[in-house]
Amino acid sequence: MSFxxxxxxxxxxxxxxxxxxxxxxxxxxxGPSGIGKTTVLNMIAGLVQxxxxxxAVNGNVLFDSAAGMDLPPEVRRAGYVFQDNRLFPHMxxxxxxAYGERLSRPEHRWIGQAEAVAFLGIGHLLxxxxxxxxxxxxxxxxxxxxxxxxxxxxxxxxxxxxxDAARREEILRVVExxxxxxxxxxxxISHSPAEVARLTSCVLRLP
Amino acid sequence: xTLPTSAEWDIVALSLKVSVAAMxxxxxxxxxxxWLLARRRFPGRMLLDAxxxxxxxxxxxVTGWVLLLLFGRTGPVGxxxxxxxxxxxxxxxxxxxxxxxxxxxxxxxxxxxxxxEAVDRRLVDAARSLGAGRIRAFATITLPLSLPGILxxxxxxxxxxIGEFGATITFVSNIPGQTxxxxxxxxxxxxxxxxxxxxxxxxxxxxxLSLVALLLSEWLVRRAGGGRxxxx
Amino acid sequence: xxxQRQTAAVSLLASFLAVLAAxxxxxxxxxxxxxxxxxxxxxxxxxxxxxxxxxxxxxRPVLSFAAxxxxxxxxxxxxxxxLFFSADEKWMDELDxxxxxxxxxxxTLLGNAIVLVAPQDSKAAVALDDPASLPAAxxxxxxxxxxxxxxxxxxxxxxxxxxLGIWPAVEHRVASGENVRAALALxxxxxxxxxxxxxxDAAASAKVRVVATFPAASHPPILYPLAVLxxxxxxxxxxxxxxxxxxxxxxxxxxxxxxxxxxx
Numbered sequence: 001m002s003f004x005x006x007x008x009x010x011x012x013x014x015x016x017x018x019x020x021x022x023x024x025x026x027x028x029x030x031g032p033s034g035i036g037k038t039t040v041l042n043m044i045a046g047l048v049q050x051x052x053x054x055x056a057v058n059g060n061v062l063f064d065s066a067a068g069m070d071l072p073p074e075v076r077r078a079g080y081v082f083q084d085n086r087l088f089p090h091m092x093x094x095x096x097x098a099y100g101e102r103l104s105r106p107e108h109r110w111i112g113q114a115e116a117v118a119f120l121g122i123g124h125l126l127x128x129x130x131x132x133x134x135x136x137x138x139x140x141x142x143x144x145x146x147x148x149x150x151x152x153x154x155x156x157x158x159x160x161x162x163x164d165a166a167r168r169e170e171i172l173r174v175v176e177x178x179x180x181x182x183x184x185x186x187x188x189i190s191h192s193p194a195e196v197a198r199l200t201s202c203v204l205r206l207p
Numbered sequence: 208x209t210l211p212t213s214a215e216w217d218i219v220a221l222s223l224k225v226s227v228a229a230m231x232x233x234x235x236x237x238x239x240x241x242w243l244l245a246r247r248r249f250p251g252r253m254l255l256d257a258x259x260x261x262x263x264x265x266x267x268x269v270t271g272w273v274l275l276l277l278f279g280r281t282g283p284v285g286x287x288x289x290x291x292x293x294x295x296x297x298x299x300x301x302x303x304x305x306x307x308x309x310x311x312x313x314x315x316x317x318x319x320x321x322x323x324e325a326v327d328r329r330l331v332d333a334a335r336s337l338g339a340g341r342i343r344a345f346a347t348i349t350l351p352l353s354l355p356g357i358l359x360x361x362x363x364x365x366x367x368x369i370g371e372f373g374a375t376i377t378f379v380s381n382i383p384g385q386t387x388x389x390x391x392x393x394x395x396x397x398x399x400x401x402x403x404x405x406x407x408x409x410x411x412x413x414x415x416l417s418l419v420a421l422l423l424s425e426w427l428v429r430r431a432g433g434g435r436x437x438x439x
Numbered sequence: 440x441x442x443q444r445q446t447a448a449v450s451l452l453a454s455f456l457a458v459l460a461a462x463x464x465x466x467x468x469x470x471x472x473x474x475x476x477x478x479x480x481x482x483x484x485x486x487x488x489x490x491x492x493x494x495x496x497x498x499r500p501v502l503s504f505a506a507x508x509x510x511x512x513x514x515x516x517x518x519x520x521x522l523f524f525s526a527d528e529k530w531m532d533e534l535d536x537x538x539x540x541x542x543x544x545x546x547t548l549l550g551n552a553i554v555l556v557a558p559q560d561s562k563a564a565v566a567l568d569d570p571a572s573l574p575a576a577x578x579x580x581x582x583x584x585x586x587x588x589x590x591x592x593x594x595x596x597x598x599x600x601x602x603l604g605i606w607p608a609v610e611h612r613v614a615s616g617e618n619v620r621a622a623l624a625l626x627x628x629x630x631x632x633x634x635x636x637x638x639x640d641a642a643a644s645a646k647v648r649v650v651a652t653f654p655a656a657s658h659p660p661i662l663y664p665l666a667v668l669x670x671x672x673x674x675x676x677x678x679x680x681x682x683x684x685x686x687x688x689x690x691x692x693x694x695x696x697x698x699x700x701x702x703x
Contacts, residue, residue, distance in 0.1 A: 047332050073335040086333035090351050099347075100337030149337045281629040297630055298581050298614050380614040380625070381586065398508050398589030 001025065001185040003153070007043060007053035009036075016040065017207070018053075024202035026179045026186040030193075031206030037189045038083070040206070041155045044187065045080050046073035057153050057185065077108070079151030079184075083158050085142040087130035093141050094126040100149025108150040111182070120144045120174060136167030143174060147182075154178070154186040160195065175199065211408045215392075219412055222388040225300055226368035229307035230361050233315055237364070238357060240312075241319035242349075263313040267373025274306055274378040302379035303386040307371040311364035318363055318428070322356020323349065359427040366420035369413065389413045472498035473673040474519065476510040478526035478663070479618040480551070480592065480637045484695035485524065491691060492682050500679055506590045506618040514539060514668060521676035524548075524665045524683075527591035531664040544667035544677070546684050550698040551661040552638040553595050556647040558629045565633070567603055567651050574608040576633060576650075581614040583625040583634035592619035595658045596635035602657040623647065637661075642696040660701045 007018045016036040029037050042048040044055055044062070052065040062071050079100075087096050097113060117123045120140045130138060139159060146154060159175065160168045172195070179186060179199065190196050196203060211219070243249075244256055262270050278285040278296050288294045296302035326349050334344040372390035379386045381395060389409055396406040477485050482504050493499035503510070503520070511530040514523055515537065523540075525531045528547070534540055555573070557563045566572045573582075585593035593615070600606040616622045619636050626634035627646040634647075641649050665683060667676050682688045689699075 045336050047335065072340070073332075074338045074340050076336075077338075078336055080333070080336040082329070082333060084329070086327075086329055088330060088334075088348065099334070099339075103338035103343075145337065275628065275630070279628060279630045376617055377621070380581075380583075380616050380621070382581075382614060395586070395588065397512075398586060 001058055001153075001183070002056075003027065003185060003187065004054070004056040005040075005044070007040065007050045007055070009039065009043065009048075009050040009053070011036065011039060014039075018204075020204050022202050022204065024185075024200060025183075026175075026188055026200045027202045027204055028196040028200050029187060029189045029204045029206065030191065030196060033191065035206045037206055038157055041080065041157055041187065041189065044076075045078045045155055046071060046076045060152070074103070077104075077150060077152040079146035079149055079154040081139075081142050081146050081154065081156045081159055083161055085130075085138045087133075087138060087141060087145070089130055091130075092126070093122070093128050093130065093133070096130065096141060097126075097145050097148055100145060104150035109148075110150065111147055113148060116144050116147050119147075119177065134167075135163050136170060139163065139167070139171055140174065143171075143178075147178075151184065154184055156186060156188045158189050158191070160190070160192070172198070208404065208407055208411070211412065212405075215405065215408055215412075217384070218387060218389060218392045218409065219416075221300065221384065222369060222416075225303045225307055225388055226365050228301070228304040229311060229368040229371075230315075230365045232304065233308040233311050233364055234357070234361055237312055237315035237360060238319050241316045241323055241360075244316070245320045245323040259316050260313045262310050262374075267310065267371075268377045270309060271306060271374035271377025274302075274309065274374060278302070278305060278378070296379070298379055298382050298385060300385050303371075303375050303388060306374040306378050307368035308364075310371050310374055311367040314367050315360040315364035318360030318424075319353065319356050322353040322359070325356070326352045355427050355430055359424045362420050362424040362427060366417050366424065369416050369420065389416075471673045471675070472500050473521035473671070473676040473679050474501045474503065475522040475524060475679075476503050476505075476514060476518070476520045477522075477524040478507045478510070478591065479504050479620045480526055480640055481524060481663070482620070483643050484639070484692045484697065487695070488683060488688055488691045491687070492679055495682075497675055497678065500675070506585065508586075508589045508591075509618075517670065519670065519672065520668055521671035521673045522665065522667055522680060524663065525591070526551075526661070526663060527594070528662055528664055530591070531666060534666075534668075539669050541667040541669050541671065544680060546665055546680075547662050547700045548665045548684060548689070549663040549692050550700040551663065551696075552655065552698070553592065553599060553635055553653045553658065553661065554638050554641050554649045555651045555653070556623075556626050556634050556636055556641050557632060557650045558626055559646050559648055561632065561648070561650075563632060563650055565651050567605075567653065570604040570608065573600075573605050573633070574612075577609065577612060578632060580632040581612050582609050583614045583616060583622040583631035585619040585622050586615045586617070587613065590618055591661075592622070592635070592637060595661055596653075598658040599635075599653040603653075639696040655701060662700050663697070 002021065002023045005018055005020045007016060009016045014036050016039060018040060029040060031037055039048060043050045046062065049070060050063065055063040061069060062076050063069060101113065120143060122140050122144055125133065125137055125141065133141065159171055163171060188199065240259055244252065276282050280286060280289060280297050285296055294301065296305055331344050331348050334348050339347065370390055372394065375386060375388065376391055381387055381391050389412065393406055393409050396402040485502055489500045489502060507525045507527060507530045510523065511533055514520060514534055523534065555565060563576045565576045584596050587593035587597035597606060600609060614625060614631055616625065619640060622634050623636045623640050623644060625631040627644060641647055665680060667680050
């Protein structure tokens with residue numbers, strides 16, 4: 001499992017420059033607020049096009065400005081857990097979870113819905129509407145939805161934001177389990193040194 | 208005031224036929240324009256926006272005159288329609304429907320555009336990251352979430368069509384059974400002394416139809432926006 | 440801050456309303472031009488007459504053209520106009536009956552004829568004494584007319600067609616326009632193969648040709664009465680009316696194809 005990232009990008013006043021190659025199961029991306037950490041994740045997911053650079057995950061090239069290659073987001077197979085969850089409000093939890101799963105190729109799927117639901121402890125939420133979920137519940141559903149989309153890697157944007165202490169511990173344990181039990185590289189944004197220290201020794205600092 | 212006669216119900220039926228046809232024709236065009244204006248940046252976007260709003264601010268007779276120039280039997284589009292598709296608009300209810308559709312378009316576009324803009328693009332991004340291409344993301348996220356706005360726009364456009372007069376009479380004249388919709392029939396009645404009762408009955412039906420449509424549109428918008436959005 | 444904005448808004452609104460009021464109130468000074476409500480078919484000729492009047496040093500009259508029926512309704516509702524120049528006696532009688540005319544000013548000024556027209560390049564030929572000829576020439580097209588139920592040009596046309604026995608065949612083939620000019624426009628554009636308009640309208644248009652003239656005996660005489668309205672406020676109104684009725688005034692109309700009024 002490896003991430004190879006070389007990026008140059010400018011948004012307004014902010015300039016992002018990143019050169020990294022890491023092979024840890026979980027790598028933390030840290031830096032002060034507003035430095036562009038979320039933008040880096042967006043670029044890896046294909047939602048933003050970098051000015052120039054190259055992105056490869058596990059040897060699969062997702063973006064290469066020199067070669068004129070830019071895969072659209074839907075084929076990159078990134079499991080993106082957004083800071084604001086972004087659950088689809090017009091679908092129940094069950095349909096949210098199935099959204100990415102239905103679009104993935106059966107041979108790419110490596111976790112079933114029953115397994116993911118049990119892993120995250122969200123079985124009792126399946127018929128609920130996203131608007132009725134608590135912060136922690138919504139976060140877990142968002143993680144489940146990303147896992148079920150047969151991703152090759154996970155992108156997690158400050159998954160512990162706006163959760164109380166008990167929920168934070170809960171989600172942290174889930175992330176640790178993913179790191180340890182599922183063989184899938186994770187790029188994890190956080191601004192808490194304690195959180196980072198607990199999860200990994202591989203830290204990517206911006207700028 | 209007595210109940211409308213059967214001839215008067217025929218006028219109401221014609222009005223409904225014309226307005227429903229107008230809305231069916233107007234809907235896809237309005238949604239496409241609303242989506243373009245809401246989601247895309249391109250040179251001339253402001254010009255398109257202004258052009259869409261023209262029927263709202265031009266004198267209706269001018270709009271009718273332009274329709275006559277373009278869609279009359281001797282007009283470029285009208286001649287083509289007749290030659291290739293066998294569709295005649297002049298002096299027929301189809302022409303009245305076109306006039307109504309053009310006049311309703313700006314209102315429908317405005318309502319739909321508001322509801323498309325209200326759909327959070329970040330949800331579309333999330334769908335893309337989960338494996339949905341552009342079209343699937345549109346169909347499964349943007350379209351369902353903007354649906355109440357589409358319905359509101361359609362109903363509002365319908366209400367406008369029911370009351371359409373100036374463009375219709377300038378374009379396709381006042382032909383009983385074909386283009387004499389409620390507003391034209393009321394206008395005709397006003398010209399002839401002794402028809403006050405008929406005019407009153409037709410006017411009452413117009414008011415009821417328009418009120419129902421407007422209230423329905425407002426209700427749909429409130430349902431969609433949770434009380435936030437209003438298009439009236 | 441909010442108080443300041445409120446005051447500004449109120450004073451802006453007040454000055455706007457003041458300007459609007461000033462614009463609306465009739466100017467009661469000697470230079471007020473008369474407002475003339477005139478039938479649509481008088482458009483070119485009356486403009487020329489107004490120019491003639493203005494050349495004599497008077498303020499140029501303000502002319503408002505529409506179907507006589509619509510104008511009569513406006514006058515009945517108290518529209519502030521000075522003269523009414525109608526395309527038939529009936530609408531003038533209506534105002535007279537309601538006491539809206541200044542006594543002694545009514546005069547039947549002009550006559551006209553109605554004609555059957557076709558687009559300039561049409562080869563249509565119609566013999567009006569053969570009731571089948573017009574419907575045949577119409578084919579599957581429509582006969583453009585001003586509203587036969589209310590507008591004078593339409594009513595004369597319908598009367599003529601009824602007298603000639605043609606009406607039943609074409610009654611459901613009529614494209615009824617708001618006024619005679621709308622009917623003329625449809626024929627000019629080739630949207631209608633035939634239309635019924637005044638002889639003066641046909642003369643004014645280079646895009647139509649006269650196919651046949653309706654015999655004067657087939658319809659009530661086409662008369663154009665003129666009168667000063669009782670509510671007239673312009674001091675020039677009587678003067679303009681007299682000018683129109685004078686030989687010089689009538690000559691202008693005769694140049695455009697009008698005739699002296701015919702009496703039966």
